[in-house]
Amino acid sequence: MKLRELLSGRNDFENLNNIKKLITSSKKYEPSYENWKHAHELLIFSTPRQKTWLIATIKRLYCILDDVSRDAPHIAWSMSKESLVTDDKVSIEVRQHENTERTGLIDISDKHKSWLYSKNLFNTKSVEKAVIEFIEQAMIFTRRKKHDIEHGR
Amino acid sequence: MEQIKEGLFLLLIKLEVIPADSNEYAVLIFAIGCAFIGLLAVFADLCFYLIRNQSLLGVKHGYKESIVFMVAWSFGAFIIGYVGQVLAIFQVNLLACATVGLSWPVVFVKIIEYLAEQKEIQKIADEGEQ
Numbered sequence: 001m002k003l004r005e006l007l008s009g010r011n012d013f014e015n016l017n018n019i020k021k022l023i024t025s026s027k028k029y030e031p032s033y034e035n036w037k038h039a040h041e042l043l044i045f046s047t048p049r050q051k052t053w054l055i056a057t058i059k060r061l062y063c064i065l066d067d068v069s070r071d072a073p074h075i076a077w078s079m080s081k082e083s084l085v086t087d088d089k090v091s092i093e094v095r096q097h098e099n100t101e102r103t104g105l106i107d108i109s110d111k112h113k114s115w116l117y118s119k120n121l122f123n124t125k126s127v128e129k130a131v132i133e134f135i136e137q138a139m140i141f142t143r144r145k146k147h148d149i150e151h152g153r
Numbered sequence: 154m155e156q157i158k159e160g161l162f163l164l165l166i167k168l169e170v171i172p173a174d175s176n177e178y179a180v181l182i183f184a185i186g187c188a189f190i191g192l193l194a195v196f197a198d199l200c201f202y203l204i205r206n207q208s209l210l211g212v213k214h215g216y217k218e219s220i221v222f223m224v225a226w227s228f229g230a231f232i233i234g235y236v237g238q239v240l241a242i243f244q245v246n247l248l249a250c251a252t253v254g255l256s257w258p259v260v261f262v263k264i265i266e267y268l269a270e271q272k273e274i275q276k277i278a279d280e281g282e283q
Contacts (some may be wrong), residue, residue, distance in 0.1 A: 028282045050275050065275055077280035103273050111283065116275045 006030050013066050014073050016041060019053050023062045026075055033059045040138040042130065044106065052076075052115060054131065056138030063112065076079040077112055081139050084109075094128045106131070155181060164247055169215065171245040180238040183245045187234030188227040190247075190254025195223045220267040226257075236264065 015020075020039045023029055029036075034057035045052035049069065055062040058080050066073035084092055092109040099105045099116065106127055107113040117127050123134075160182035163169040171179045176195065195210065202214045212222050234243070234253045243249040253260055 026282060045275060047270070047273060049270070051276055063280075065277060067275070067277060070277070074277075074279075075282070076278055078282040080283060083283055100272050112280055116273065 005090075013051050013068060019064055019066065019073060020055055022064055022073060022075060023055055023057070023078075024059075026060075026078055028060060028078055028080070030059055033057075040134065042134045043121060044115070044122060044127065044131070046118050047101070052117070054134060056135060058139055061135060063108075063115070078110070079111070084135055085139050088140050090132050090140075094131045096127050110151065157185070161185060163187075164245065164250065168208045168247050179245045180235060183238055183243065183250065184231045184234040186245075186247070186250040187257070188231035190250050191227040191230030191257065192223055192254075194255045195219070195226045229261070230254045233261050233264070240264065245268040 007137070014105065017073050020041065023036050023039060024031070036057070038057070042054040042056075043051060044054055050064040053064045053066065055064055060078050061081075062078040063076045063083055065076045066075050073148045079092075086089060093107070094109075095107045096117070096134065097105040097107075097114075102119055103116050103118055105114045108115065108131065109145045121127075121131055157178050160171050160176045160178055164171055164182055164186050171182055176182065193211070193276040198208055198210045198212060199214050199219050202208045202212070208214060208224075210226075212218065214222075214273055230253050234250070234257075237249075237253060238245075242264070243253070
């Protein structure tokens, strides 16, 4: 850490619209299938200094870290729907581990391990359940709904 | 002793960066530099107080109070300068010295917050896109 990082940084976090819009900068973003405006969001980690967002479209799950000591938020990783969903079911394992009184660690598949989450954001349901449901909502139910609308059901 | 004197001359007069590998007393030189700037800060505050009857550092200046405050402020700057070097936060240059010397209580609070939050800071990683 440098002195500049210790003392300076942005005053505030990026707003949700800009966080969602950031996914369009991904090389993997497919504008013909994905629409950032309709992307689903799940905030998993929040401190006065950092926020971690999961942003999901019907095709891809993005993890965005917004750190106010940095110039701008950035996409830490992303995963395609194919690696997350099989036969209309979420096929990856989501596991949580203890960290501190206020935070825990979450593994989202074997590829993205030990991401911090804030316990106070998951009071009503476990973080594992919330992430699984979030992926289902964005990638399975949204697609079904779209399909139903297209077929006039 | 010669190395410390030379280092302080380079740092405070010639405004040069002292790399740790060129002077084995770089940490001490930096801490002394912080204390020196701290001393100047309190002295400047005393001048401001005499001119405007107001202290920017919130000190009620007087013979004894000013001396005690100068010693305490400089000593605090010395310690925070040293701790900052241990944590590799500062480069040994006059800008960092001035930052610590003038605002070491703020830097101190930030360092404490930083250390307390260490287990709650998400490492900035780029794990790629699959």
